[in-house]
Amino acid sequence: MTTQKHLRDEEIVDTVEPPRKKSKKLESNSERTNSKKDKKHKEKREKAAVDTEDRDATEKVSKKDKKKSKKSKKEKKAKADDEEAVDAPEAAVKEVPGSEEQGSEAPKEKKKSRKDKKSKKFKVTDAEQQVDGEMVDAPAEILETEPTTETVTPESNVADGAVKEKKSKKDKKKSKKEKNSKTSSPDTQAANGTQSNNGLVTASSSYTETNAVRALSEPDVSTFLSKHNITATNPKPSYATYRPIISFDHLPSTTLLNKSPFAEYKEPTPIQAASWPYGLAGRDIIGVAETGSGKTMAFALPCVEAVLAASGGKDRKTTRAVIVSPTRELAMQTNEQVSKLCSLVGLNCVCIYGGASKDDQRYALRKGAAVVVATPGRLKDFISDGGITLDKAAFVVLDEADRMLDKGFEEDIKEILSSCPAKEKRQTLMFTATWPFSVQSLASTFMIDPVKITIGRGNGADASDSAEVKLQANDRIKQEVEVIDQRAKEQRVLQLLKKYQSGAKKDDRILVFCLYKKEAVRVENFLSQRGVRVGSIHGDLKQEQRTRSLEAFKQGKTPVLVATDVAARGLDIPEVKLVLNVTFPLTIEDYVHRIGRTGRAGKDGHAITMFTEHDKAHSGELINILKASKQAVPDELLKFGTTVKRKGHDAYGAFFKAVDTTKRATKITFD
Numbered sequence: 001m002t003t004q005k006h007l008r009d010e011e012i013v014d015t016v017e018p019p020r021k022k023s024k025k026l027e028s029n030s031e032r033t034n035s036k037k038d039k040k041h042k043e044k045r046e047k048a049a050v051d052t053e054d055r056d057a058t059e060k061v062s063k064k065d066k067k068k069s070k071k072s073k074k075e076k077k078a079k080a081d082d083e084e085a086v087d088a089p090e091a092a093v094k095e096v097p098g099s100e101e102q103g104s105e106a107p108k109e110k111k112k113s114r115k116d117k118k119s120k121k122f123k124v125t126d127a128e129q130q131v132d133g134e135m136v137d138a139p140a141e142i143l144e145t146e147p148t149t150e151t152v153t154p155e156s157n158v159a160d161g162a163v164k165e166k167k168s169k170k171d172k173k174k175s176k177k178e179k180n181s182k183t184s185s186p187d188t189q190a191a192n193g194t195q196s197n198n199g200l201v202t203a204s205s206s207y208t209e210t211n212a213v214r215a216l217s218e219p220d221v222s223t224f225l226s227k228h229n230i231t232a233t234n235p236k237p238s239y240a241t242y243r244p245i246i247s248f249d250h251l252p253s254t255t256l257l258n259k260s261p262f263a264e265y266k267e268p269t270p271i272q273a274a275s276w277p278y279g280l281a282g283r284d285i286i287g288v289a290e291t292g293s294g295k296t297m298a299f300a301l302p303c304v305e306a307v308l309a310a311s312g313g314k315d316r317k318t319t320r321a322v323i324v325s326p327t328r329e330l331a332m333q334t335n336e337q338v339s340k341l342c343s344l345v346g347l348n349c350v351c352i353y354g355g356a357s358k359d360d361q362r363y364a365l366r367k368g369a370a371v372v373v374a375t376p377g378r379l380k381d382f383i384s385d386g387g388i389t390l391d392k393a394a395f396v397v398l399d400e401a402d403r404m405l406d407k408g409f410e411e412d413i414k415e416i417l418s419s420c421p422a423k424e425k426r427q428t429l430m431f432t433a434t435w436p437f438s439v440q441s442l443a444s445t446f447m448i449d450p451v452k453i454t455i456g457r458g459n460g461a462d463a464s465d466s467a468e469v470k471l472q473a474n475d476r477i478k479q480e481v482e483v484i485d486q487r488a489k490e491q492r493v494l495q496l497l498k499k500y501q502s503g504a505k506k507d508d509r510i511l512v513f514c515l516y517k518k519e520a521v522r523v524e525n526f527l528s529q530r531g532v533r534v535g536s537i538h539g540d541l542k543q544e545q546r547t548r549s550l551e552a553f554k555q556g557k558t559p560v561l562v563a564t565d566v567a568a569r570g571l572d573i574p575e576v577k578l579v580l581n582v583t584f585p586l587t588i589e590d591y592v593h594r595i596g597r598t599g600r601a602g603k604d605g606h607a608i609t610m611f612t613e614h615d616k617a618h619s620g621e622l623i624n625i626l627k628a629s630k631q632a633v634p635d636e637l638l639k640f641g642t643t644v645k646r647k648g649h650d651a652y653g654a655f656f657k658a659v660d661t662t663k664r665a666t667k668i669t670f671d
C-alpha cells in the first residue's frame with residue numbers, strides 16, 4: 001500500500017516539478033569530470049547545441065538524480081512507516097484490509113470517478129435516484145475519513161470499489177458452493193422449528209456431525225431446543241444449521257476431546273450444546289445466554305481446536321487466538337479455564353492485564369503464547385511496543401461483548417481488531433448475557449455473517465428477524481427489591497448480613513455491590529468496625545490487594561466482599577449465597593450481571609436490591625425484569641412508575657430506527 005502510494009506521489013512530483021536548479025548543478029558536475037581538452041570542445045558544442053542535446057543530457061542526469069532522491073525518499077518513508085508500526089498503534093490500523101485499497105487510490109481520481117458516476121446517474125434522474133446517489137456516496141466518505149472502522153456497507157457502495165465487489169463476488173461464489181454442498185436449511189432453527197432433510201445437515205469442512213448426532217430423532221432435537229429456549233439464527237438461508245450437541249459423547253473425536261476435558265461435567269449446557277457445532281465449523285458467533293451458564297467453555301473449546309488446527313501441531317509459539325475481557329479478574333479466571341484445555345494438548349495460554357509486572361508478562365509472551373487472554377489496555381500496550389503480534393491471531397473472542405463494545409472500550413477494541421487478521425480471515429466470537437441494541441450495529445462491523453444463538457424466553461422463532469435480544473435475568477435467582485430511604489441503607493445492610501449469616505450460615509458468602517469507589521470504602525469500613533469479616537474490590541485498590549481480597553472471599557476467609565462493578569461481570573465465585581445491591585447500578589444490564597454472581601451453573605441464587613428515590617429512572621426496567629422472571633414487584637416500586645425510557649442510539653438519539661444491520665442491502669443499478 002505504502003509503496004504504491006509513494007510511487008504515485010513521486011510520479012506527481014516528476015511531472016510537476018521543473019528540474020531547473022538540479023540541472024544547473026548537474027551540468028557543472030559533469031563538466032568537472034571531463035578532461036580539459038574535451039572541455040573547450042564541449043563548451044563550443046554546448047553553445048551550438050543550445051537547448052537541445054545538453055538539455056536532454058541534463059534531463060537524463062536529473063532523472064537519475066531524481067530516481068536516487070525518490071529511492072531515498074521511499075526509504076525514508078518506509079522507515080517512518082516501520083517506526084510508526086512500532087510506536088503508534090494507529091500504524092496497525094493502516095494495515096486493515098480494505099483500507100489498503102482506499103490508500104492506493106489517489107483521492108482526486110476517486111472523487112472524480114465518483115462525480116462521474118454521480119452525474120451519470122443524475123442524467124436519468126428523478127428525486128429517488130438522487131437520494132439513492134447520496135446514499136451510495138455517504139458511506140464512502142466514512143470509509144475515507146475513518147479507515148479504522150471495518151464498516152459493513154451495502155453491496156452497491158460505489159466507493160468501496162474493488163474490495164467490496166471482490167468480496168461480494170466471493171460471497172456469491174461461497175454461498176453458491178454452500179448451496180450445492182450443504183443441505184439448504186431454514187433461516188432460523190428455532191426452538192420449535194424444524195430442520196430440512198430430517199435435520200441431517202452436511203457439515204462444513206471443519207466440523208462434521210457425528211453419527212450419534214445424526215441418529216437423534218427429529219422430535220428429540222426439537223424437544224431439546226424448545227426445552228432450553230434455544231434459537232439459532234442464520235443470516236442467510238444458504239448457511240448450514242447444525243443440531244445441538246446434547247451429550248459430550250456426541251462431540252467429534254479430536255486430539256483434545258479424546259482427553260475428556262469435560263469429565264467433571266455431566267452434560268453440555270444449552271449454550272455449549274447449541275454453539276459448539278458452529279464454533280467448530282469456523283463460523284462467527286454471537287452467543288447470548290444467562291449468567292453462569294458456561295459461556296466460557298462455549299468459546300474455549302472451538303478456540304483451542306482452531307489454534308491446534310492452525311498450528312498444524314508444530315508451531316506452538318505463534319499467537320493464534322486472542323480472548324479479550326473487560327476486567328483483570330475476569331481475564332485471570334478465563335485464563336485458568338482456557339489453560340486447562342490448552343495444557344491437554346501442549347499449548348501455552350498467557351494472561352496479560354494491567355496493574356501487574358509488564359516484564360513478567362513480556363517474558364511469558366516471548367516463551368510462546370498460542371492463546372492470549374487479555375484486558376484491552378495492556379494488550380494495546382504490548383501491540384504498540386511490539387511485545388505481541390496479532391497478525392496470526394485468526395480466532396478472536398470478545399467476552400462480555402456488550403461491555404467491550406460500549407463507549408468505554410470501543411476505540412480499544414477497534415485498535416486491537418485492526419491488529420488481527422481481517423474479519424474475512426478470522427473467526428470472531430462474541431459472548432454475553434446481555435445484548436442491548438445499542439452495540440449491535442458496531443458488533444456487525446467486526447463479523448462476517450454471524451450466527452446468533454440465544455438461550456432464553458422471548459427470543460424464539462417470532463423474534464428471530466428482530467435485532468432485539470430480550471434482556472432477562474437468570475430465572476433461578478430469587479430477586480427482592482426494598483424501597484428504602486437513602487440514609488437507612490448502611491443499617492439495613494448490617495441487619496441483612498446478620499440475618500443471612502446467622503448460625504450455621506455464618507460463613508455463607510455475600511457479595512455487596514456499591515456504585516462508587518468511595519462508597520465501597522465507606523461501606524467496608526462501616527461493616528468491619530462492626531465486626532463483619534469483610535474485604536473489598538474496587539478500582540482504587542492496587543492489583544495485589546484486589547487479588548488478595550477476591551482470593552480471601554473465594555476461600556471463605558472473609559465471607560463478605562464489598563465491590564464496585566469491577567466485580568459485576570463474569571466472575572465465577574463458587575457458592576455466593578446472596579448478592580446485596582446497596583446502590584443501583586448505572587444500567588439495567590449491569591443489574592442483571594451483578595445478580596448473576598449468584599445462582600450459577602444450575603444452582604439457585606438470591607439477590608436483594610435497595611432502591612431509593614434517586615434510582616427511580618430505572619424503576620420501569622427493573623419492574624420488567626422482575627415480572628419476566630415471575631418475581632414479586634413491591635407496590636413502593638410500582639409507585640415510581642413503569643415507564644421505560646427508550647435508550648437512544650449513541651449517534652442518532654432516541655428516534656433511531658432499530659434495523660438489523662447484518663442484513664445486506666439490495667443492489668440497485670441504473671443504466
Ligand SMILES: Nc1ncnc2c1ncn2[C@@H]1O[C@H](COP(=O)(O)OP(=O)(O)OP(=O)(O)O)[C@@H](O)[C@H]1O
Nearest residue numbers: 265267268269291292293294295296433570572601
Ligand atoms: N457443562 C457444564 N456443566 C456444569 N457446569 C459447567 C459446565 N460448563 C461450565 N460449567 C461451570 O459453570 C460455571 C459458570 O460458567 P461460566 O463462568 O463460563 O459462566 P458464564 O456463562 O460465562 O457466566 P457470566 O455470564 O457470568 O460470565 C463455572 O463454574 C463452570 O465451571
